Amino acid sequence: xxxxxxxxxxxxxxxxxxxxxxxxxGDGALLAxxxxxxxxxxxxxxxxxxxxxxxxxxxVNVIHADLEAGLADFGDSxxxxxxxxxxxxxxxxxxxxxxxxxxxxxQGIVTFPNFGFWRCRVQxxxxxxxxxxxxxxxxxxxxxxxxxxxxxxxxxxxxxxxIDILQRMVLDxxxxxxxxxxxxxxLLGEIALYRLGRA
Amino acid sequence: xxxxxxPDSVGLVIPQTARFEQSLALDCxxxxxxxxxxxxxxxxxxxxxxxxxxxxxxLSGDHHVxxxxxxxxxxxxxxxxxxxxxxxxxxxxxxxxxxxxxxxxCKGSTGPTAINPENRKPYGPDFPIVTVKDWVxxxxxxxxxxxxxxxxxxxxxxxxxxxxMQWAITFPDRVRHSLVxxxxxxxxxxxxxxxxxxxxxxxxxxxxxxxxxxxxGVVPRRxxxxxRMLGHITYLSDEGMRAKFGRELxxxxxxxxxxxxxxxxxxxxxxxxxxxxxxxFDANTYLLITKTLDYFDPAADFDQDLSVAFHRxxxxxxxxxxxxxxxxxxxxxxxxxxxxVRAGRExxxxxxxxxxxxxxxxxxxxxxxxVLRSYLARAAREVNARAx
Numbered sequence: 001x002x003x004x005x006x007x008x009x010x011x012x013x014x015x016x017x018x019x020x021x022x023x024x025x026g027d028g029a030l031l032a033x034x035x036x037x038x039x040x041x042x043x044x045x046x047x048x049x050x051x052x053x054x055x056x057x058x059x060v061n062v063i064h065a066d067l068e069a070g071l072a073d074f075g076d077s078x079x080x081x082x083x084x085x086x087x088x089x090x091x092x093x094x095x096x097x098x099x100x101x102x103x104x105x106x107q108g109i110v111t112f113p114n115f116g117f118w119r120c121r122v123q124x125x126x127x128x129x130x131x132x133x134x135x136x137x138x139x140x141x142x143x144x145x146x147x148x149x150x151x152x153x154x155x156x157x158x159x160x161x162x163i164d165i166l167q168r169m170v171l172d173x174x175x176x177x178x179x180x181x182x183x184x185x186x187l188l189g190e191i192a193l194y195r196l197g198r199a
Numbered sequence: 200x201x202x203x204x205x206p207d208s209v210g211l212v213i214p215q216t217a218r219f220e221q222s223l224a225l226d227c228x229x230x231x232x233x234x235x236x237x238x239x240x241x242x243x244x245x246x247x248x249x250x251x252x253x254x255x256x257x258l259s260g261d262h263h264v265x266x267x268x269x270x271x272x273x274x275x276x277x278x279x280x281x282x283x284x285x286x287x288x289x290x291x292x293x294x295x296x297x298x299x300x301x302x303x304x305c306k307g308s309t310g311p312t313a314i315n316p317e318n319r320k321p322y323g324p325d326f327p328i329v330t331v332k333d334w335v336x337x338x339x340x341x342x343x344x345x346x347x348x349x350x351x352x353x354x355x356x357x358x359x360x361x362x363x364m365q366w367a368i369t370f371p372d373r374v375r376h377s378l379v380x381x382x383x384x385x386x387x388x389x390x391x392x393x394x395x396x397x398x399x400x401x402x403x404x405x406x407x408x409x410x411x412x413x414x415x416g417v418v419p420r421r422x423x424x425x426x427r428m429l430g431h432i433t434y435l436s437d438e439g440m441r442a443k444f445g446r447e448l449x450x451x452x453x454x455x456x457x458x459x460x461x462x463x464x465x466x467x468x469x470x471x472x473x474x475x476x477x478x479x480f481d482a483n484t485y486l487l488i489t490k491t492l493d494y495f496d497p498a499a500d501f502d503q504d505l506s507v508a509f510h511r512x513x514x515x516x517x518x519x520x521x522x523x524x525x526x527x528x529x530x531x532x533x534x535x536x537x538x539x540v541r542a543g544r545e546x547x548x549x550x551x552x553x554x555x556x557x558x559x560x561x562x563x564x565x566x567x568x569x570v571l572r573s574y575l576a577r578a579a580r581e582v583n584a585r586a587x
């Protein structure tokens with residue numbers, strides 16, 4: 001579920017009139033917001049029936065498909081931005097999907113919960129339990145998040161795959177860009193937003 | 200005492216006939232000097248004629264899409280009655296719904312059973328083979344006659360979906376929403392092969408008489424029945440047939456006969472479907488429409504690139520496919536979606552889980568109807584916003 005501050009922050013990165021593909025678009029809130037505030041055109045990919053219906057109700061173009069099956073239906077650089085909010089940690093083919101994202105889109109925008117947040121570290125180090133925090137609210141046995149990673153993990157992967165980090169924003173759980181997360185992002189940041197490109 | 204119809208039914212409907220005196224040039228090079236089209240309407244056309252919805256029928260369909268023809272003996276309602284009516288997904292309180300029998304049909308519009316003015320005999324096999332584009336042009340003339348400049352939506356399943364697609368390509372400014380259900384951008388080789396077997400069944404029937412069977416007072420019953428039985432197999436899915444019939448023997452039967460009697464449930468179902476069809480459908484129309492299907496290929500006019508065909512369209516599209524449909528599988532619908540995305544058109548796509556095979560587009564599957572309802576509710580709000 002996307003909250004308004006996150007919509008606003010992503011929106012600031014989007015050029016008006018751009019063509020956007022939203023992977024795992026949920027109820028279509030981001031696309032509806034971008035359509036209104038950035039006059040974008042585009043489509044959302046969504047597998048869940050209820051979400052798909054919600055998109056249709058609000059007039060957001062939705063393609064009922066499983067993004068794990070890849071983006072073969074979309075041509076190279078056919079979108080200005082491919083966006084994946086709070087989804088990267090929940091897919092099986094994380095690496096392949098990142099590649100697909102930057103093939104189909106000129107730029108990619110991802111957001112994800114930071115597993116390196118200090119509360120996570122404390123819970124696992126001192127209690128010996130898998131962390132449960134506001135941005136990762138599930139128990140280990142019912143979590144949809146199957147790839148947990150930190151900001152450092154992600155940036156390492158980007159270096160390895162020659163993905164350029166064009167912009168980064170690190171926020172607290174309420175999506176506020178506080179001084180703490182700015183200073184020690186991997187320790188105090190709870191949510192990360194990245195804008196990516198590939199030369 | 201007259202029958203009372205369900206409150207969400209359009210009730211008693213009376214087919215109407217539109218006559219066209221202006222010649223219609225056809226893709227085959229021939230033309231129809233004049234012709235008639237039978238149609239039905241439900242709901243009320245609003246003051247600025249902006250709430251009209253066209254329903255396009257498939258191979259064996261006709262203009263009777265909803266409601267009843269007889270008050271005293273209502274029988275079965277129109278072929279998509281579960282979807283059209285007050286409060287139904289295609290809501291007749293919001294929309295003025297039109298459905299016509301296509302040219303070449305056998306339910307009242309000019310077709311093989313009509314009298315050829317040149318020789319005062321039924322056209323039979325001499326009726327020109329009409330294409331989806333011809334149909335769309337003829338439907339546009341009907342729209343002109345009804346005062347409908349632009350359709351709020353054009354909706355069709357299977358061959359009907361192909362017409363909805365062709366409309367958006369041929370008349371970009373006359374369609375606001377194109378709903379393409381269980382269709383394909385063109386037939387596959389396998390589809391054409393099935394059609395050819397169906398045609399051969401009819402053509403090889405001794406009662407066919409090269410299509411002039413009307414003059415002999417017979418109909419090629421066996422051929423048409425076989426064609427329909429074959430068609431029916433392709434409309435159902437393997438799992439759907441298993442669920443419905445299994446390997447059950449007919450009622451009361453315990454053992455095999457070791458002969459060719461009707462023994463399995465599925466055999467009696469297919470024979471029943473075949474028999475019932477022969478009584479209500481014309482073999483020449485069946486032959487003609489299978490060719491209409493085979494010829495449909497909008498990309499052919501645009502260098503075999505479907506997305507180029509869609510460049511000029513202005514409609515918003517809703518494409519719907521059903522998981523167990525193998526006649527026009529979801530992959531075929533995704534070809535349409537892919538071309539629309541490449542052309543930068545507005546499109547949504549829903550893939551409905553179903554066991555019903557190709558026939559699913561006629562079934563009241565809750566998710567399917569909810570998708571149609573949600574989409575069309577928005578289209579209705581647009582109509583009301585324009586009127587306001």
